[in-house]
Each structure stands twice: as structure tokens, then as C-alpha cells.
Amino acid sequence: MLKRYIAGKFRHPDGFSGRLVGRLMATGNRKAVDWTVSLLDIEADDHLLEVGFGPGVAIELARRAGAGRIAGVDSSSTMVDVARRRNAHAVEAGLVDLRCGDAAFLPYASRTFDKVFSIHCIYFWANPVRALREFQRVLVSGGIVAVTILPKDRWREHKTVPPADLFTLYGAAEVAALLEQAGFHDVRVEDGEGSGKLRCACIIGTKRSGAGAGNARESALMPRGTRAAAGVAAPASRPFASAAASSTLEENT
Numbered sequence: 019m020l021k022r023y024i025a026g027k028f029r030h031p032d033g034f035s036g037r038l039v040g041r042l043m044a045t046g047n048r049k050a051v052d053w054t055v056s057l058l059d060i061e062a063d064d065h066l067l068e069v070g071f072g073p074g075v076a077i078e079l080a081r082r083a084g085a086g087r088i089a090g091v092d093s094s095s096t097m098v099d100v101a102r103r104r105n106a107h108a109v110e111a112g113l114v115d116l117r118c119g120d121a122a123f124l125p126y127a128s129r130t131f132d133k134v135f136s137i138h139c140i141y142f143w144a145n146p147v148r149a150l151r152e153f154q155r156v157l158v159s160g161g162i163v164a165v166t167i168l169p170k171d172r173w174r175e176h177k178t179v180p181p182a183d184l185f186t187l188y189g190a191a192e193v194a195a196l197l198e199q200a201g202f203h204d205v206r207v208e209d210g211e212g213s214g215k216l217r218c219a220c221i222i223g224t225k226r227s228g229a230g231a232g233n234a235r236e237s238a239l240m241p242r243g244t245r246a247a248a249g250v251a252a253p254a255s256r257p258f259a260s261a262a263a264s265s266t267l268e269e270n271t
């Protein structure tokens with residue numbers, strides 16, 4: 019009964035107990051968060067989105083790693099509050115924008131982000147392909163998606179396998195197939211040697227180049243370090259672009 023209650027708080031951390039579970043996430047998931055942020059290969063003008071940021075540790079680390087601007091969406095208003103406090107200076111400076119919302123209905127305009135990532139959150143999405151298509155919509159052409167999970171077979175090494183009606187567990191190959199179904203290409207699986215005792219996997223894909231070609235953030239396609247070498251200026255800084263209404267799948271490119 020208590021285990022079920024706590025598992026429910028990882029899915030939707032609300033109220034006082036949600037804040038306590040948020041603290042557990044901040045320490046317990048730290049290695050997976052560190053590792054995932056390192057895989058993003060962040061550049062100074064990168065515009066990032068995290069879906070399901072929980073206590074906001076990855077947002078903080080991505081800022082420290084030099085990301086230009088970071089947005090986040092989480093379905094728990096309690097976590098939005100906690101993560102905003104953790105990143106208060108960057109929020110006040112307009113460099114971090116954290117909102118309450120659902121992975122499948124992102125409140126941002128199409129082709130806004132260079133990289134979209136999500137850590138220990140896909141387990142809770144009612145329709146993962148729909149959410150991943152939403153990620154695809156808000157990414158620039160050539161943008162990167164990264165989804166970190168504890169693969170299904172490794173949960174058994176964990177003390178508790180969470181209730182199936184609260185968590186949908188996936189294997190890394192299953193998530194890779196979902197990314198492909200959503201239209202991502204060059205999908206690969208990174209195995210988390212450095213992601214701690216609970217060895218995670220990060221499934222990474224790319225939004226096909228050409229879709230939305232010519233947009234202002236196209237230079238983000240270039241490998242690390244080559245933008246400056248090729249004399250490509252960083253895209254001009256612009257405020258967070260919001261979708262006027264809930265996004266539609268028709269906008270996917």
C-alpha cells in the first residue's frame with residue numbers, strides 16, 4: 019500500500035509528500051541526469067526543452083553546461099514550483115522557462131528547440147508515439163531527441179518493480195522503435211555505464227534534415243565546434259516562442 023502510494027508520487031508528485039519525493043528524485047536520479055546531460059553535447063547557443071523535469075536538476079546542470087536557453091514542461095504544478103525555485107536566478111533572467119503541461123501537448127511553437135530530452139518520464143505517457151511526434155514538431159530540422167529510461171529487464175535488479183497501472187516499463191529497443199514510429203531517424207541506444215547503480219539507457223534520435231529547412235536554427239545541425247570554424251553565426255537570441263493554442267499533430271513535419 020505504501021509502496022503504491024510512493025510509486026504514485028513519482029508519477030504525479032504533488033503536495034507536501036510530492037515535494038519529499040522530489041528530494042528523493044534529486045539525489046536518486048542524479049547520476050542518470052548527469053549522464054543524460056553529458057550526452058546532449060550542449061553548445062552555448064543551444065535552445066533545450068526538458069519534458070518531465072521533476073525537481074529541475076537537469077535544467078540546472080544544462081545551464082551550467084552552457085545551454086543558451088532552456089524550457090521545461092512537467093505535469094505537476096508542485097514540481098514546477100520546486101524547479102523554478104531551484105533555478106530562480108535563470109528564471110528571473112528569462113533564460114529558463116518552466117511550465118505545467120503534458121508531454122503530448124507542448125505549449126511551444128513548431129521548430130523552436132535544438133534538443134528535447136526526457137529522463138524517467140516516458141513510463142507515464144498515455145500515448146508515447148503521440149508525445150514523441152510532439153517532440154518532433156517543436157524540434158528544428160536536424161534537432162536531437164534523447165529519452166532516458168531504466169530498461170524493463172533492469173527493474174528486477176531494483177528492489178521494487180512498480181505497479182503496471184502506474185508505470186509502463188519499456189526495453190531500450192522498444193523505445194527505439196517508438197522513436198522511429200514517431201519519425202525520428204539515426205536512432206541509437208547509449209548504455210549507461212556512468213548512470214549509476216541503476217544502469218540506464220538513453221535512446222537518441224534525430225529529426226530528419228530538410229523538414230523545415232532554412233529555419234533560423236539550422237546551424238545547430240553542425241557538429242560541436244564546427245559552427246564557429248565554418249563562420250556560421252549563432253542564431254539571434256529570441257524570446258520563448260509559445261504556441262497560441264494546444265499544438266496539433268497536423269503541424270508535424
Ligand SMILES: C[S@@+](CC[C@H](N)C(=O)[O-])C[C@H]1O[C@@H](n2cnc3c(N)ncnc32)[C@H](O)[C@@H]1O
Binds near residue numbers: 031047051120122
Ligand atoms: C520520476 S519523475 C522524474 C523527474 C526527473 N526527470 C528526474 O529524473 O529526476 C517523473 C516526472 O515526470 C512528470 N510527468 C509525469 N507524466 C507526465 C506527462 N505526461 N507530461 C509531462 N510530465 C509528466 C512528473 O510530474 C514527474 O515530475
